[in-house]
Structures are given as structure tokens and as C-alpha cells.
Amino acid sequence: MDDAMNSPLVEASGLTRNYASKPGVVAGVIDLSLRVERGEFVVIQGASGSGKSTLLLMLGALLRAERGTLRIDGVELTRLSAVERSGYRARSVGFVFQLFHLVPYLSVHRNVLSGLPSGSAVELSEADRWIDALGLTERRDANPATLSAGERQRVALARALVKRPPLILADEPTGNLDPDNAARVLEHLDQYRRSGGTVVLVTHGSEANRYATQRLRLEAGRWAIPSAFPSFNDSVS
Numbered sequence: 001m002d003d004a005m006n007s008p009l010v011e012a013s014g015l016t017r018n019y020a021s022k023p024g025v026v027a028g029v030i031d032l033s034l035r036v037e038r039g040e041f042v043v044i045q046g047a048s049g050s051g052k053s054t055l056l057l058m059l060g061a062l063l064r065a066e067r068g069t070l071r072i073d074g075v076e077l078t079r080l081s082a083v084e085r086s087g088y089r090a091r092s093v094g095f096v097f098q099l100f101h102l103v104p105y106l107s108v109h110r111n112v113l114s115g116l117p118s119g120s121a122v123e124l125s126e127a128d129r130w131i132d133a134l135g136l137t138e139r140r141d142a143n144p145a146t147l148s149a150g151e152r153q154r155v156a157l158a159r160a161l162v163k164r165p166p167l168i169l170a171d172e173p174t175g176n177l178d179p180d181n182a183a184r185v186l187e188h189l190d191q192y193r194r195s196g197g198t199v200v201l202v203t204h205g206s207e208a209n210r211y212a213t214q215r216l217r218l219e220a221g222r223w224a225i226p227s228a229f230p231s232f233n234d235s236v237s
């Protein structure tokens with residue numbers, strides 16, 4: 001293994017992001033540091049407005065940090081141009097969101113294919129492999145509007161996984177699912193992790209705790225003091 005593969009997948013230091021809004025500046029996240037090794041399943045919890053999505057958007061190069069450094073898979077994101085950032089996103093990150101964000105006028109199959117960056121060396125047949133793996137074979141040519149919520153989220157997962165990204169960023173991916181479908185999505189994420197992937201998941205809830213290799217809690221844009229949340233072992237249900 002070369003040095004890049006031995007170094008942590010994510011190394012963030014002093015990440016800060018504020019938002020300008022009508023009454024004044026709103027703090028998104030403040031002076032956050034984070035280290036994620038390859039093969040981890042990081043679960044970040046926190047109340048609404050604590051900065052979870054802000055952090056995830058920065059990890060996905062969808063939002064710029066105002067201060068701090070952020071190195072992911074050997075690339076310093078804060079130094080990239082807009083074009084380089086979209087290249088990083090296309091290559092290195094799979095996103096899964098609470099509201100699925102499927103393309104409504106494309107079939108399941110075409111939604112999954114849309115996860116492949118242009119010029120990708122991944123075979124197009126991989127889309128069908130993931131459709132089968134996620135239990136969507138019968139719905140391959142269906143429109144997302146005709147799918148259940150659980151099916152929609154599995155399409156979003158297939159779309160994220162098809163390019164085999166080193167990192168999956170999941171923002172409340174089970175927030176609109178019943179417990180069975182939520183468990184199924186988490187199992188698939190864990191399977192991806194066990195096959196060498198890395199997951200960073202943010203959530204209000206506790207259902208992902210049992211998969212976590214690292215648990216963190218945000219409070220008003222900062223990490224909660226360590227004694228304020230239970231250790232991983234205390235919380236395994």
C-alpha cells in the first residue's frame with residue numbers, strides 16, 4: 001500500500017462555516033476537527049440545527065469551508081477550483097439524502113446509471129448488478145413516483161454505490177423510512193463498509209449506532225464535550 005492508502009480517508013481541522021442571514025450571521029459549524037480512517041462507519045448525531053448537514057456538505061465539497069483544512073483521499077478540498085470540486089464529487093463521493101433526490105422522469109435503471117461519472121471505467125452492467133443486489137429487479141424500468149419510500153432509498157443507494165466511491169455521505173438516510181426499510185438501508189451501507197468503503201452518516205436518531213465505529217455528537221456547531229455522550233460500547237443495543 002502506498003502512503004495515500006495508509007493515511008486517514010478524511011482529515012479535517014478547524015473547519016468553520018457561517019451563514020449570512022437576515023438577522024445576522026448564523027453559525028453553521030465552528031472549529032471542527034475530524035479524522036476518519038478507511039473502512040469506518042462514522043455516525044454523527046445532534047439536534048436540529050446543530051450543524052450536521054453543514055458538515056456533510058463540506059465533506060462532499062458542496063459547500064466551502066470559510067476556515068480550516070479538509071483533506072479527503074489525499075486531496076486538500078479547500079484549495080480546489082469549482083471545476084476540480086465537481087470532479088472530486090463525481091469520482092470520490094456517493095450521496096444519500098433523506099428525500100432520495102431521484103430524477104423523477106428517469107426509470108430506476110437510468111437513475112442508477114446517472115451515478116456513473118462521464119468517462120467512468122465502471123461497466124454499465126454494474127447498474128443492473130446493484131439493482132439486483134438491492135432487491136429492485138422487478139422495478140428496474142419503473143418510474144420513481146411509483147415506488148415505495150424504501151424502494152426509492154434503495155435506488156438512491158444503488159446510484160451512490162455504482163461508481164464504487166471511497167466515501168459515502170448519508171444525511172438522515174432513514175428519516176422517511178419505516179423501521180424495516182431503515183434497517184435494510186443501514187445493512188446495505190454496512191455491507192459496503194465491510195467491502196472496503198467508508199461511511200459518514202448524520203442523523204437525529206439512534207438506529208445507526210450499532211453500526212458505528214466512531215460516534216460523535218454536534219451541539220450548536222461544535223463537538224459536544226466527550227463526557228456528554230456515551231461511548232460506542234455503552235450504546236450497542
Ligand SMILES: Nc1ncnc2c1ncn2[C@@H]1O[C@H](COP(=O)(O)OP(=O)(O)OP(=O)(O)O)[C@@H](O)[C@H]1O
Binds near residue numbers: 021
Ligand atoms: N442556507 C442557509 N442559510 C442560513 N442559515 C443556514 C443555512 N443552512 C443552515 N443554516 C443554519 O445553520 C445551522 C446549522 O444548520 P444545519 O442544516 O447544518 O443543521 P442540521 O444539524 O443538519 O439540522 P437538521 O437536523 O434540522 O437537518 C442552523 O442554525 C441553520 O439554521
Ligand SMILES: [Mg+2]
Binds near residue numbers: 052054171
Ligand atoms: Mg440537516
